[in-house]
Amino acid sequence: MNIKTFVKKAGPYVYMVPAMAVFAVFLFFPFFKTIYLSLYKTNKMGQAKLYVGLLNYADLLNSPSFFNSLLVTAIFVVIVVSVSMLLGLIAAVLCSKTFPGIRIFSTAYALPMAIASSSAAMIFKIMLHPSIGIVNKILGFHINWISDPKYALACVALLTAWLNSGINFLYFSAGLSNIDETIYERASVDGANSIQRFFFLTLPGLSPIMFYTLVVNIIQAFQSFGQVKVLTQGGPGESTNLIVYSIYRDAFFNYRFGSAAAQSVLLFLIIMILTLCMFRLEKKGVSY
């Protein structure tokens, strides 16, 4: 084979090399290595030492701590997704008609998406401070929000919901601008009031983007880490021990890399199953 045809054949792959090399080394390889590690007991350096089959998984499924972590994560995801989508939706509806200053307001609503989870957690830590925090001052309570197992999870969840509301606002705004204006005119000629218009026109019109937003939000909420690390460290007790934090703690504090790897695999499976289920559901339920 002469050089010219070789170059021609190889050319298309060459453009892939930078992207594929990074994927191979930092995504595919570690992904399979995580599965591999999850079948082993490891030493403190994270080297696989003893093949144990599915023992790590069996241990996890028998551990109340892991079940607690799953439960806490599930509650967390439900709160985060519902509150952040609601916030985004309200903001998007408020900005759906033009009025003076709309640009400033829409920037304000989208702004939380530019803020890091760790920075936001530090701000919330002060806002929720039992004696000097603004939340207790406004509400007139004396609650120690972060050290009380009853409230800690809700606090972390609301913080995350706030962070995610920005991008939801953008999604919903895009969705609203895709709805045909004339259906509103026709509906108001037919005598529909604004509440009816919202529930019978706006919401169904938003359903494709709503669905996409839901999937993205759930996946994102499952991966929350920075806010837990800064705000509660999984505590008090294990009341905010979300699954990613639990992975982090097992691997880097307890040096149980095998167990942490097994949890990572389970996290991946949960996210994959949820995503697939939702795309299956979407084909049935969402109106376009």
Added chain:
Amino acid sequence: MDSVITTAAKEINRDELEKLKRSATQKALFRRRAGKFALVIVNLAMSIFVLLPLLYAVSIAFMPSSELFTTEMNLIPGNPTLENFRQAMVKIPLNRFIVNSFFVAGCITFGQILSCSLAAFSFSFLDFKGKNLLFMVVMATMMIPGEATIISNYLTVSGLHWLDSYNVLIIPYLTSAMGIFLFRQFYKSFPISLYESARIDGCSNLRFIYSILIPLTKSAIGAMAVYTFINAWNMYMWPLLVTGSDRMRTVQIGIGMLDSVDSQSISMMIAGVVMIIIPSISVFIAGQRQLIRGMFSGAVKG
């Protein structure tokens, strides 16, 4: 409408009609204005609610410590001071952290745009064996959460003795499936004949990318740059694991050092937080329109 008005006009005299018309338009105008005004008020309330954490942070950053520790309402600093900012810069090497973060986020942004546009170019203009399969594989990577691979990645880089270096902060993030998808989505809107005629005129592939594709996809690149920069600036878990020294820490990790100093330093810590939020917010505000245009012109419709 007109005929109704003219017949009505015959019955009532012209002046009265004129008055009626004027008051009706005035009423409608008033109602519309009132509606707009109400909308602005509601928006104002909502945006203050949404921005409350940020406004509160800014207020505390300017507040002397003595004012912070009261049980009374203290929303606005009585004697605003820059002392907290100065203290934060002295207590931790914040300058260094900011430089680190800018360098790391800049390299990641540049690298992602480069690697993603090259790959997307190949996917959309060239033909090769296994193209569709490869694209499917790339898309499937979006389902793997970063946290699921982070342990193995950590073990890999510590095996390479890369810990606590710029390499380890930058290289794993030099490409993204989302970026490839976004660029391909944009490139798909160009006719293949554009590429073919450029080739016939003797334009090489690289030159085609550099002088035709990149100028034509500025909005996608802008969107990608804003999104990637903000995410890289806000990165937390990976730098937490792989950096150990002040020399390499990024802002998000570095700022945590202020957290643990002592309880008197709350206002100083918040001043630090405000300082590191400013760059990401500025990039966001400057690039917001680009971001929205890029995110939604290609992705949602496809």
